[in-house]
Amino acid sequence: MSLGPHLLLALLEGTVQAFVLALTALGLSLVFGVMRVVNVAHGTFFMLGAVVAWFCANLVGDHPTLGFLLALALSPIVVGSIAALCDVLVLRPLKHDPEATIVATIGLLYILEQGTLMTFGPDARPVEPPIQFRLLFPWFGYAGYKLVVVGASALLLLLVWVALKKMRIGLVMRATQFDSETAQNFGVPVERVYTGVFALGAMLAAIAGVLVVPVQQAHYLMGQDPLLLSFIVVIIGGLGSLRGTLAAAFVIGLSDGVISVFFSPTLAKILATLAVALVLVFRPQGLFGARQA
Amino acid sequence: MKLLSTSGLAREFGGIKAVDGVNFTLEQGEIRAIIGPNGAGKSTFVSLVCGRIGPSAGSIEFEGRDITTMPPWRRVGLGIVYTFQITSIFKNLSCFDNVALAVQSKLLREHGLRGLHHRRLRESTMSTLELVGLHPLSHTHAGTLAYGHQRLLEVAMGLALSPKLLIMDEPTQGLADSEIVEFCRLTRSIAESATVLLIEHNMSVVMELADRITVMNAGSVLAEGTPQEIRRNADVQAAYLGA
Amino acid sequence: MTRDNTKPLLLLHVGLLLGLFLLQFVLPAYHHTNMTRIMLLAAYATGYNILVGYTGLLSLGHAMFFAAGLYGAGMAAQYIGLNPAAALLLGIMCGAGLALAAGLVALRTAGVSFMIVTLMFAQASYLLILYFNDYTRGDEGILLSESSRRLDLGWATLDFVQPTVRYNLALLVFAACLLGLLALLRSPLGRVLVAIRENPERAKLLGYDIFRYKLMALCISGAMAGSAGACFALMFGYVGATYASIQYSILVLLWVLLGGVGTAIGPLVGTVLMFYLVETASDYTSSYNLFVGLFLVLLVLFFPRGIVGWLRDRAVPWLP
Numbered sequence: 021m022s023l024g025p026h027l028l029l030a031l032l033e034g035t036v037q038a039f040v041l042a043l044t045a046l047g048l049s050l051v052f053g054v055m056r057v058v059n060v061a062h063g064t065f066f067m068l069g070a071v072v073a074w075f076c077a078n079l080v081g082d083h084p085t086l087g088f089l090l091a092l093a094l095s096p097i098v099v100g101s102i103a104a105l106c107d108v109l110v111l112r113p114l115k116h117d118p119e120a121t122i123v124a125t126i127g128l129l130y131i132l133e134q135g136t137l138m139t140f141g142p143d144a145r146p147v148e149p150p151i152q153f154r155l156l157f158p159w160f161g162y163a164g165y166k167l168v169v170v171g172a173s174a175l176l177l178l179l180v181w182v183a184l185k186k187m188r189i190g191l192v193m194r195a196t197q198f199d200s201e202t203a204q205n206f207g208v209p210v211e212r213v214y215t216g217v218f219a220l221g222a223m224l225a226a227i228a229g230v231l232v233v234p235v236q237q238a239h240y241l242m243g244q245d246p247l248l249l250s251f252i253v254v255i256i257g258g259l260g261s262l263r264g265t266l267a268a269a270f271v272i273g274l275s276d277g278v279i280s281v282f283f284s285p286t287l288a289k290i291l292a293t294l295a296v297a298l299v300l301v302f303r304p305q306g307l308f309g310a311r312q313a
Numbered sequence: 314m315k316l317l318s319t320s321g322l323a324r325e326f327g328g329i330k331a332v333d334g335v336n337f338t339l340e341q342g343e344i345r346a347i348i349g350p351n352g353a354g355k356s357t358f359v360s361l362v363c364g365r366i367g368p369s370a371g372s373i374e375f376e377g378r379d380i381t382t383m384p385p386w387r388r389v390g391l392g393i394v395y396t397f398q399i400t401s402i403f404k405n406l407s408c409f410d411n412v413a414l415a416v417q418s419k420l421l422r423e424h425g426l427r428g429l430h431h432r433r434l435r436e437s438t439m440s441t442l443e444l445v446g447l448h449p450l451s452h453t454h455a456g457t458l459a460y461g462h463q464r465l466l467e468v469a470m471g472l473a474l475s476p477k478l479l480i481m482d483e484p485t486q487g488l489a490d491s492e493i494v495e496f497c498r499l500t501r502s503i504a505e506s507a508t509v510l511l512i513e514h515n516m517s518v519v520m521e522l523a524d525r526i527t528v529m530n531a532g533s534v535l536a537e538g539t540p541q542e543i544r545r546n547a548d549v550q551a552a553y554l555g556a
Numbered sequence: 557m558t559r560d561n562t563k564p565l566l567l568l569h570v571g572l573l574l575g576l577f578l579l580q581f582v583l584p585a586y587h588h589t590n591m592t593r594i595m596l597l598a599a600y601a602t603g604y605n606i607l608v609g610y611t612g613l614l615s616l617g618h619a620m621f622f623a624a625g626l627y628g629a630g631m632a633a634q635y636i637g638l639n640p641a642a643a644l645l646l647g648i649m650c651g652a653g654l655a656l657a658a659g660l661v662a663l664r665t666a667g668v669s670f671m672i673v674t675l676m677f678a679q680a681s682y683l684l685i686l687y688f689n690d691y692t693r694g695d696e697g698i699l700l701s702e703s704s705r706r707l708d709l710g711w712a713t714l715d716f717v718q719p720t721v722r723y724n725l726a727l728l729v730f731a732a733c734l735l736g737l738l739a740l741l742r743s744p745l746g747r748v749l750v751a752i753r754e755n756p757e758r759a760k761l762l763g764y765d766i767f768r769y770k771l772m773a774l775c776i777s778g779a780m781a782g783s784a785g786a787c788f789a790l791m792f793g794y795v796g797a798t799y800a801s802i803q804y805s806i807l808v809l810l811w812v813l814l815g816g817v818g819t820a821i822g823p824l825v826g827t828v829l830m831f832y833l834v835e836t837a838s839d840y841t842s843s844y845n846l847f848v849g850l851f852l853v854l855l856v857l858f859f860p861r862g863i864v865g866w867l868r869d870r871a872v873p874w875l876p
Contacts, residue, residue, distance in 0.1 A: 058668060113857055118668045119614055123813075124856045126616075126806055130849025138843045248679075251672070290683045297676035300669050301661055363761065389763030401758045403751055414751050417744045418763035429744045474763060 025159035030281040031274065036166045038273025039173035042266055043228040044246050045253035046180065047221035049265040052254060054197040054217045057121040062225055063247030064132040065103060069095040069226025070233040070242060071140055077147045088150035091230045096223035103222030107215045116214065136240040149234035169231045176227060193217060249276065252296045258305055316341040316478060316508050317362065322371035324357055331357040333532035334371065344509045346519045349529035350552065355512045356398060359480050363395035364388045390422050392477030396484065400463045404456030408447055411455050411466055413438045415473035441473045445499065461492045472503065479503060480510045485518055497522055564874065569738060572821065573731050580723045588719055592791065594831050595726040596784045599733040601811045601823035603780025606737060609818030611773040612753030616671045617678025618808050621778040623800035624650040625785025627692065630795035633704040640707045640716050644786045651782015652775045659774040663767055682800040697796025705790050722791045729787055733780045737820055741876050749773050810848060813855045816862030820876045825863055
């Protein structure tokens with residue numbers, strides 16, 4: 021394949037990557053934005069979403085579409101509940117202290133990953149996509165399901181955006197983010213909002229996992245790359261800036277896709293990792309966040 | 314001799330002009346008090362002078378040298394010393410260690426590593442503690458001290474740095490009357506070798522200690538003069554003194 | 557940090573080292589080798605504690621300094637035939653050097669940002685090791701030949717493969733780190749580091765360039781980690797990328813947390829306990845990392861002072 025089509029393929033892959041990443045990173049960004057804590061276990065919620073999807077597919081047997089729909093309903097509930105439990109049992113007693121939370125969520129990461137290893141096993145297991153069709157380009161065939169991924173992610177992103185901007189729930193979250201003490205004085209149950217937001221972040225990651233698992237495979241370590249990429253997106257986009265997160269997700273998703281295809285995935289990861297560090301050092305507000313006084 | 318001068322010094326916090334174009338001069342050897350209502354910008358102003366925060370505009374000169382962009386730890390080296398409004402001692406360390414940290418800093422600057430000879434360090438620390446009367450408490454944890462003693466420790470740390478300009482931010486706040494008398498005596502003896510810049514709300518302390526008074530209001534200098542002149546100043550009376 | 561408790565302090569720490577020395581004569585071979593490893597890892601942890609416990613800088617990327625020593629010494633011994641003593645020195649310099657380079661950038665941040673930046677730098681180092689597979693043999697690692705680990709002193713040969721040599725050298729390294737820490741704590745430098753941990757703004761306004769001091773602490777810490785890594789390479793003959801992975805950065809945090817952040821002997825206590833716990837757990841399950849996670853969460857929630865820290869609070873206030 022010559023350069024042109026290769027680039028097209030890379031861009032297509034990058035677009036899918038970008039949408040899924042936007043969904044995952046959005047979860048991380050909301051948690052940081054409202055709760056001011058970094059959740060290192062975020063990738064495991066993504067992974068758990070995919071694992072639940074596998075269980076659903078297995079349960080239903082020969083009906084991948086049914087399995088997919090079941091997973092879309094079940095994954096968020098299961099993973100959201102796990103996340104809520106983590107917040108209530110671990111993060112609340114720590115009073116959401118930023119440094120302690122990072123250490124604790126590292127512990128949670130280990131627990132969740134190893135727990136999955138013990139129940140699900142070390143192998144990567146495939147999940148059938150709900151629909152199988154191929155888009156035939158003149159140079160290559162492309163899995164049509166990936167378009168479904170893009171569509172579903174876009175829809176969900178829109179829904180979340182609407183909820184945050186227009187509905188009361190969004191107002192409550194923004195009030196808590198802006199000034200939790202005042203919000204509390206106005207009767208906003210801050211602790212419960214935190215748990216809700218934490219669960220919401222996990223659910224978004226879980227859905228991303230469900231969407232992606234027919235393309236990748238379910239594996240107990242599959243949350244590590246999405247975690248790193250989400251980190252990059254949130255930090256470069258500006259911690260707490262939703263618009264920045266979305267913009268950065270597209271930039272990162274596309275470039276990661278392209279670099280991985282044309283160079284090596286390891287190099288892409290090295291560049292991404294260094295980018296996070298350097299942005300944090302030299303431009304801590306990211307590219308879109310507001311500079312704090 | 315002009316020790317300190319600021320020119321058009323300003324600092325904004327998200328649209329609010331905490332300090333708005335202040336031109337200020339301080340002569341060597343004087344005791345100057347800055348007074349003004351809450352929110353006048355007094356603390357912000359001295360924080361700009363000692364380097365805790367950076368200016369939005371304007372410049373600062375110390376002993377003829379532009380220090381506007383100099384980091385705070387270098388300004389200490391020049392002799393600008395700040396004691397905090399809300400006591401900022403090392404609560405988990407002993408009084409001795411608190412003052413020793415200040416003494417160390419000075420000795421390191423003056424004599425390099427040789428200055429850190431531990432007997433010299435010890436003697437210097439103890440004599441500073443004696444100056445403020447805290448030497449019997451030298452091995453006590455600073456966090457367990459009575460409030461008045463914590464303020465004294467704060468002053469001791471400032472003294473240990475051999476300041477040329479000692480900035481004290483509301484030093485008598487929360488002190489008992491007898492402690493205030495003691496504080497005035499201490500300040501007068503400090504002023505024999507250093508210039509003192511004082512933010513104070515306690516008018517009797519101000520009237521007793523200050524050679525000159527600067528009155529600030531809403532980020533700028535409202536009036537400046539001797540205590541008598543300020544007492545008689547109508548604007549000041551209207552804005553602040555109310556007497 | 558007053559001078560009154562010099563006697564009990566010396567007694568405790570020198571006694572501990574003496575005890576470790578005598579231990580080698582009673583330990584069966586398996587535990588003998590374990591203790592060698594543990595002492596080196598405890599040296600690594602002691603260096604980390606200087607950063608976390610005494611300067612207040614929570615780094616999540618310390619494994620890169622251990623790896624710097626590991627690879628520096630290992631590759632030099634294997635590829636250019638450097639003798640073990642020189643390789644060890646080189647390893648220490650690599651650890652300190654990387655700490656200097658990383659610190660110049662990372663120390664411009666603090667708190668949560670610092671944690672993330674150090675994590676990212678460590679991860680990038682790990683990936684770079686994998687990327688330059690041709691030299692580092694990546695995940696597979698380099699096996700050092702036995703001849704490269706022999707030091708010819710003229711009047712004797714010091715064989716780094718030999719258990720006795722290994723144990724005593726590891727003890728020496730650990731002792732150097734422990735005694736170095738104690739000396740540091742009583743020194744003016746140590747006082748400044750604690751001041752930076754307690755109240756950095758006050759330290760700045762006392763005339764301290766805290767950036768420079770943090771950098772010093774990081775370099776000392778990196779040197780200790782590098783020495784442990786170099787010894788690991790020379791004694792056990794294996795240089796592999798796993799030692800640079802996040803796992804080793806998190807493990808050292810766990811050891812120090814468990815033993816007691818900001819205590820001198822805490823790191824040793826934590827390393828010994830966790831080492832044997834993981835050993836025992838891995839006999840039963842391959843998911844022994846579950847315990848790492850559990851311990852981290854439980855420690856942070858219920859026991860953040862660690863074992864020696866708790867002891868110090870309850871009974872022995874003069875423990876450094």
